[in-house]
Amino acid sequence: MHRRTLLSAVGLAIPAHLLAKLDDALAVGLASPTPPDLSRITARLTQARARYDMGDLTRLIADLPELLTNAHEAADLHPRPDAYTLAASCYDLATLALNKIGGHQASRITADRATMLAKLSGSPVSMASSARCLGIVLRQEGREAVADQVTLRAIALLESTGLTQPAEAATYAQMLCASAYNSARLGDRDRALSMIREASQAAAHLPAILGQRHAFSSAHIAGYTVSVHWRLGDAGAALHAGHDLHPSQLPTPERRGRLHTDLARAWWQWGKPEQTASALLAAYRHAPSEVRDRPAIRQIAVELAERHPRVAGVPELTLAVSHRHRSRPSA
Secondary structure, eight states: OHHHHHHHHHOOSSOHHHHHHHHHHHHHOOOOSSOOOHHHHHHHHHHHHHHHHHTOHHHHHHHHHHHHHHHHHHHHHSOSHHHHHHHHHHHHHHHHHHHHHTOHHHHHHHHHHHHHHHHHHTOHHHHHHHHHHHHHHHHHTTOHHHHHHHHHHHHHHHHTTTSOSHHHHHHHHHHHHHHHHHHHHTTOHHHHHHHHHHHHHHHTTSOOOTTSTTOOOHHHHHHHHHHHHHHTTOHHHHHHHHHTOOGGGSSSHHHHHHHHHHHHHHHHHTTOHHHHHHHHHHHHHHOHHHHHTOHHHHHHHHHHHHHOTTSTTHHHHHHHHHSOOOOOOOO
């Protein structure tokens, strides 16, 4: 019981004052001493994405108020496609980060703003990326059917481009993965598996160049396939899909950590506590925030501590998740 209390009391590792500052920025913005500069905002967005990829959500949340304020101001001052696309990208990143930590109310605001700005940009890639983020938020609201509609419209929009540009083709493959996951959430097994196969075929024609923003490879598809199968309730198929996928094939700690948390969910679904703990510890080693800050994943750790406190790996996992991250956000 002590272990459960310890884990539950810790809550999110994101300091409350950082979340409050972000909420205030979404409501009224921040005072900016200098006019927003698109090149500076682009550099800040690159830094923020690096924090997300490294799983450094505390520093990312600390950066978001200024980044979102400046990006939105820049779009107002420079009403042209590149400014709108940049601002939409900033709000997309905020949506992904907020969704991870359970900030669903704020993530709906950022997703709506990203959708609006992406539409103003006229860029199919920007609109599809924002649709993907909005779909994530809608799923969290329990509106899977609406999320599916949003995703399918984005897929149709991308198809209308002819997919001649690498960014269009890569985003198209990613949206097919999102559609597969939506289908799994809706319980449509046949369509889920059909969509993930279609995504695999689309990704096969893409260059697997890691480190680029729109890079997408067969390894990414395998990771999504794990997610689709465990969501369909087929733990064995999920584990089989991830069996030959090595974390080194994925480009960022965030994606590697996510792979292990999905494998942990499959093991947990299959009733294997030791393997679940091992997978969660592996995820923690790659990206601690994937275990510590995501409510659904942290709940598995809570249940492991309560039901299987003496199973190998569980005491170590309990200590890891209970450790509050205390690094200070950079200035």
